[in-house]
Amino acid sequence: MNILLSEVLVVAVAIGSAGSLQASEAVVSDHVAAPSYELVLRENVKWEQLNPARGDKSPRAGTLWGDRNGSEATGYLLKPMDGFQSPPHIHNVTYRGVVISGLIHNDDPTAVEMWMPAGSFWTQPKGESHITAAKGNSTLAYIEIDEGPYLVLPTDEAFDSGERPVNVDVSNIVWLEASNISWLQQAGMPTSGNAPEIGFLWGKPQDGHVNGVLLKLPAGFNGTIDSQASTFRAVLIQGQVAYQATTDNNSVNLAPGSYFGSMGAAQHSVTTSDELESIIYIRTDGKINITPN
CATH class of the missing domain: 2.60.120.10 (Jelly Rolls)
Known part of the structure; x- marks a missing residue:
């Protein structure tokens, strides 16, 4: 487990700043006169199984923007049941998460549990074996990827991307x-x-x-x-x-x-x-x- 608080400190230089944009976030031309707006209320989110292969044991996922089954950047809500714990697995893409409610543990399969409360932030590098667990009847988190599709893969396909995980408690x-x-x-x-x-x-x-x-x-x-x-x-x-x-x-x-x-x-x-x-x-x-x- 790596708690890299220095990464939170060193970026305190400028809010926003132009970015290396994904295909779904192309720069808007100067000649565009009127902005476009998006709004998705939580009560209107459409839920589906995050990992259909696990059936009823799968957490539910609700897309807020983008398409996690496509190739673009995406943001979605993760809703695991109380007591959920995934088997060790990897993902093909790196993701970031912010806890909205309940408690979430995300780490190496052998790590001591570190429960992150609401407002905490974590990242999970692609290719790294880990588990995700949840406590609470209304656990909810926001998950974000920079590119898709978002896949769940077995640990025998693990690889080292060079990235390292970050777990930052809200405190x-x-x-x-x-x-x-x-x-x-x-x-x-x-x-x-x-x-x-x-x-x-x-x-x-x-x-x-x-x-x-x-x-x-x-x-x-x-x-x-x-x-x-x-x-x-x-x-x-x-x-x-x-x-x-x-x-x-x-x-x-x-x-x-x-x-x-x-x-x-x-x-x-x-x-x-x-x-x-x-x-x-x-x-x-x-x-x-x-x-x-």
């Missing part, structure tokens, strides 16, 4: 306020205390690379997330958020596991609960601004 994520990030200009943002915070997870923080962050919004926040990216994808991990795209007249309430996204310069209005802070996972390839109303 070890480093949060930075906007006022502490010299390159991030947030007009009207509080300089301390009740301000949005950023937790950097993966990706090279310079132009030419997609990256992933956690955005923590305080309770009672009302404002916008303005994206200048060709592709912007966001999944609510914790809390309660009322969401509205500029193309809609009404807001909708998001439960954890809900997804909203956009292609091209776009504005996303978000209002958090007065009682709960909210955490949003963001995958993007361009700059974003968080602006309070």
